[in-house]
Amino acid sequence: MGWAGRYAGNRVARFLAVLPEPTPSRLFAEMVRQWTDEYEATGFAGGCPVAAATVDCAESTVSTREAAAAAFATWTGPVARALADMGVPEERAGALATLMISSLEGAILMARAERDVRALTTVTRELGPLLDAAVSRDT
Numbered sequence: 001m002g003w004a005g006r007y008a009g010n011r012v013a014r015f016l017a018v019l020p021e022p023t024p025s026r027l028f029a030e031m032v033r034q035w036t037d038e039y040e041a042t043g044f045a046g047g048c049p050v051a052a053a054t055v056d057c058a059e060s061t062v063s064t065r066e067a068a069a070a071a072f073a074t075w076t077g078p079v080a081r082a083l084a085d086m087g088v089p090e091e092r093a094g095a096l097a098t099l100m101i102s103s104l105e106g107a108i109l110m111a112r113a114e115r116d117v118r119a120l121t122t123v124t125r126e127l128g129p130l131l132d133a134a135v136s137r138d139t
Helices: 002-017 024-042 049-057 062-085 090-114 118-133
Strands: none
Touching (some): 002 024, 002 062, 024 062, 024 090, 024 118, 090 118
């Protein structure tokens, strides 16, 4: 599970690198796009390994729960730093990173259940304006 958190955290830099003008909404759209692209190309078999382990084992195995929490923290940190670098105040960046990741994870579960990317496109469209509005105009 640790590798999954590190992989997701490292992807943040790659997502930012493809954005000509990084904004919070564009970062989130890139995070979501990897899933919509995968599901549209290959079907809905894949999901987040951290979420799967958390749902299946977190209550019965303390070490699994702790590993899942650490993996999510390893992913949330780079997202929060990216948001702060884009002008989101530090005191909001962590909370918004949590919102982004939890929305993405929930949308992944719904997309797999529905066999449709609707939930993924919806979270991108609806969260985008909220994320961009968090950027301080003083930066």
